Amino acid sequence: MAREEGLVVMTGKPWSRGAALRDPNEAHRAATPLELFFDLCFVVAVAQLTARLEHAYATGHLADGIQGFLMVMFAVWWAWMNFTWFATAHDSDDVPYRLLTLLQMAGVLILASGVDAAFDGDSYRVVVAGYVVMRVALIAQWLRVARHQPTIRTRARRYAAGVGAVQVAWLILVIPDNITLFKALFLPLILCEIAVPIWAERAGAGELWHAEHIAERYGLFALIILGESVLAATVAVKDATDGGVTGSIVTVAAGGLVVAFSCWWLYFDTLGGDGPETQVRAFSWGYGHYVVFAALAAVGGGLATAAAAVAGHGDHPIPERTAALAVTVPLALFLTAVALIALRPGDPCGPDRLRKWLAAAAALVLAGVFLPPAGATAFAGGVAALLVTVETVAAHRRYRAATGTG
Known part of the structure; x- marks a missing residue:
């Protein structure tokens, strides 16, 4: 903001700055209001998980309750973590970045709305849908980095390709809506998710996080x-x-x-x-x-x-x-x-x-x-x-x- 004749006015800025490459040694780096808002959306999902775990204990469905809790908790944590590490290196705070973050927040709420069905053993479709929405938004963020930051283009493309491939696998898996099949293949797909950052970081971009x-x-x-x-x-x-x-x-x-x-x-x-x-x-x-x-x-x-x-x-x-x-x-x-x-x-x-x-x-x-x-x-x-x-x-x-x- 700037002051003109006693009035506070907003300074202008372009709606798109392009994907950023933040300095990992930046002084006084702190969480932004958007990051805090993003975290608040996860309150809903965590609250649903905690309540459903308690319900599983109360009804005696220990094995299914604990398994469901660990599975959905991974989706919540992994989506949050991937955004966090992306933002520490590439938070440009322009309009496209904010809108893509909004899309990820919408995905969190979709996922939270499917927690009950997942815990009841009815369907994981809504949970997967919310998860994929979050991941698609992240893919778009990585494609922006690949376009605007040529020095780390290979790394960004690896992230986009790896995350995209696993999301296709999730969608194919959830189409039959077979709970037994979904639980059987859940761990292999989780290992694929975990492997994507390891593979992408082998591109040799260096340590970019703050x-x-x-x-x-x-x-x-x-x-x-x-x-x-x-x-x-x-x-x-x-x-x-x-x-x-x-x-x-x-x-x-x-x-x-x-x-x-x-x-x-x-x-x-x-x-x-x-x-x-x-x-x-x-x-x-x-x-x-x-x-x-x-x-x-x-x-x-x-x-x-x-x-x-x-x-x-x-x-x-x-x-x-x-x-x-x-x-x-x-x-x-x-x-x-x-x-x-x-x-x-x-x-x-x-x-x-x-x-x-x-x-x-x-x-x-x-x-x-x-x-x-x-x-x-x-x-x-x-x-x-x-x-x-x-x-x-x-x-x-x-x-x-x-x-x-x-």
């Missing part, structure tokens, strides 16, 4: 999922207290809050400012977050399940072991994934952190097997809070040793 920007974007998505987890648990606790407040419900509510807050603390102190430095680490860092995000979303479903179990609500009583493990297993997976992603060569703290967090993860799984839902949730909160305390004290000691303070 490490701090990537770390911020992943952190913001983690916050969105944590928020959905807290919301799911809050709604469940509210429903549970309709029949009166009990000690078990209070324990689940308090333990769940401690778990969510500890997850936030551990994630951002461990990975919050730690973007990937090398090409190899970019893949392990980026891909490993699937487990982190899926586990965080599942924690929310688990807390809601535990609240429903201790209240005794629903047409089908929830087995205590199922409700307890629904909290402790996702938390154990979250701790394991974060510790592994944070492990890097030359980090003296990494191996010790990994040992402590793996021990905590094992204890959580055992607690889920032997404790009732309220006790398991309280134990999970205690373990998570203990890890926060241990890591905070260790960080303080390292600071004192480095600065020579008493």
Whole structure:
């Protein structure tokens, strides 16, 4: 904007600048309002997934529920991740870029509307349709890069061709609308999706991402999922207290809050400012977050399940072991994934952190097997809070040793 005689006026700009090639060392790079808006659309999909996972626990459809959750969560995460890495290198913020981003946002909403049918085993057509819409928009973005950035044209064309080929395969697979066939071929097509960036980056374009920007974007998505987890648990606790407040419900509510807050603390102190430095680490860092995000979303479903179990609500009583493990297993997976992603060569703290967090993860799984839902949730909160305390004290000691303070 510019000021003219006391008035604020918008400065002009061309509607199309062409695809950009951003500086990976750009100072003060931060998430844009469009990126934040894009993330908000994923709130709907994550909320649907969390609710359907809780429903699967409540109705006893564990295997189908967990499988459906992991499958749809991959589609949500993969589409989000691909946009995030594209934007860190090629965000031109012109009109075509914004409209193609809008198309991806529409795809998210289409996908979210098909979650119920997918979980019920009726059809994956709507989920695939939404996913393909998002991917087609990304293909158009890559074709713009190929046109306007000749120095990385081969890389961009590989992305466009690879993503396009896999989308054709998804569409062919979903035409018969055979759930058994779809589930059987899901993993091979996922491996093809994962292989596309590996193949495209072999074009030798170099490291184009902005490490701090990537770390911020992943952190913001983690916050969105944590928020959905807290919301799911809050709604469940509210429903549970309709029949009166009990000690078990209070324990689940308090333990769940401690778990969510500890997850936030551990994630951002461990990975919050730690973007990937090398090409190899970019893949392990980026891909490993699937487990982190899926586990965080599942924690929310688990807390809601535990609240429903201790209240005794629903047409089908929830087995205590199922409700307890629904909290402790996702938390154990979250701790394991974060510790592994944070492990890097030359980090003296990494191996010790990994040992402590793996021990905590094992204890959580055992607690889920032997404790009732309220006790398991309280134990999970205690373990998570203990890890926060241990890591905070260790960080303080390292600071004192480095600065020579008493």
